[in-house]
C-alpha cells in the first residue's frame with residue numbers, strides 16, 4: 149500500500165485518543181474508514197469529525213461472536229479490507245501489590261485475548277482476499293518490565309512477541325507493530341506522573357499514517373523517546389535493575405509527598 153486514496157481501513161479503538169485521530173488523518177488522505185469501539189454513541193460523535201462517511205461498527209473485542217459478526221457485516225459493505233489496525237486497549241497503572249485482580253484479568257482480556265480474536269478473524273479474511281495490512285499495537289512499555297506498568301506492560305510485551313511470530317508466519321500479509329511512546333489521551337489521563345516527551349493524538353496519527361505506508365515493520369514514535377527506550381531494552385539486565393530501582397524509589401518518594 150503506497151497511498152490511502154480509496155483504501156478501506158478498519159480502525160478498532162477509534163472512539164477516542166490515537167484511533168480517533170488516526171481515522172481523521174487517514175480520511176483526510178482519501179481513505180474510507182471503518183471505525184469500531186464498544187461505545188456506539190462515542191463512535192457516532194467521532195464520525196461527525198471524520199471526512200466522508202465512515203462506517204460505524206460498535207462491538208467489544210473480547211466478544212468473539214460479536215467480532216466475527218462485525219467482520220462479516222463489513223465484508224458485505226466493502227469488497228476489500230486494505231488495512232486493519234487494532235488500537236483497542238486498556239490500562240490501569242499500579243504497583244503489582246496494589247493490583248485489582250478483576251481489572252488485571254480485564255486488561256489481559258482486552259489487550260491480549262482481544263488481539264488473538266483479531267488475528268483469528270482477520271488472518272483468513274486477508275488471506276482469502278490475497279493480502280492486506282494488519283497492524284497490532286504494542287507500546288514502549290512492553291520493551292522491559294518497568295515499575296507501575298503491570299499487567300499492561302506484560303500484555304504489550306506479549307503483543308510484540310506475537311507480531312514478530314506473525315511477521316514470519318504470514319509472509320503474504322503486511323504485518324506491522326505500532327509502538328507509541330507517551331500520547332496525551334483518555335488512557336494516559338490517569339497517569340499521576342509527568343510523561344516524558346508526550347505528544348498529542350494528531351501527532352501520533354501522523355507518525356502512524358506515514359509509518360504504515362513505509363516498509364518499516366515497527367512504527368515507533370516519537371523517535372527521540374523510543375530510541376532511549378530501545379537502548380534501555382538492550383542494556384545488561386543487572387544495569388537495568390539498578391536504574392529501574394532508582395526510578396521505583398523516585399515513584400515511591402513522589403507518592404508519599
Ligand SMILES: NC(=O)c1ccc[n+]([C@@H]2O[C@H](COP(=O)([O-])OP(=O)(O)OC[C@H]3O[C@@H](n4cnc5c(N)ncnc54)[C@H](OP(=O)(O)O)[C@@H]3O)[C@@H](O)[C@H]2O)c1
Pocket residue numbers: 160161162163164165166167184185186187188190207208209210234235236237238239258262285286287288289327328329330331332333334335336
Ligand atoms: N496513549 C499512550 O500514551 C499510549 C502509549 C503506548 C501505547 N498505547 C496504545 O495505543 C492504543 C490506543 O490508546 P489510546 O491512548 O488512544 O487510548 P484510549 O483513548 O483509551 O482509546 C482506547 C480505544 O479502545 C476502545 N476500546 C477499549 N476497550 C475496548 C474493547 N473491549 N473493545 C473494543 N474497543 C475497546 C475505546 O473505546 P470504548 O471504550 O468505547 O470501547 C477507545 O476507542 C492502545 O492499545 C494503547 O495501549 C497508547
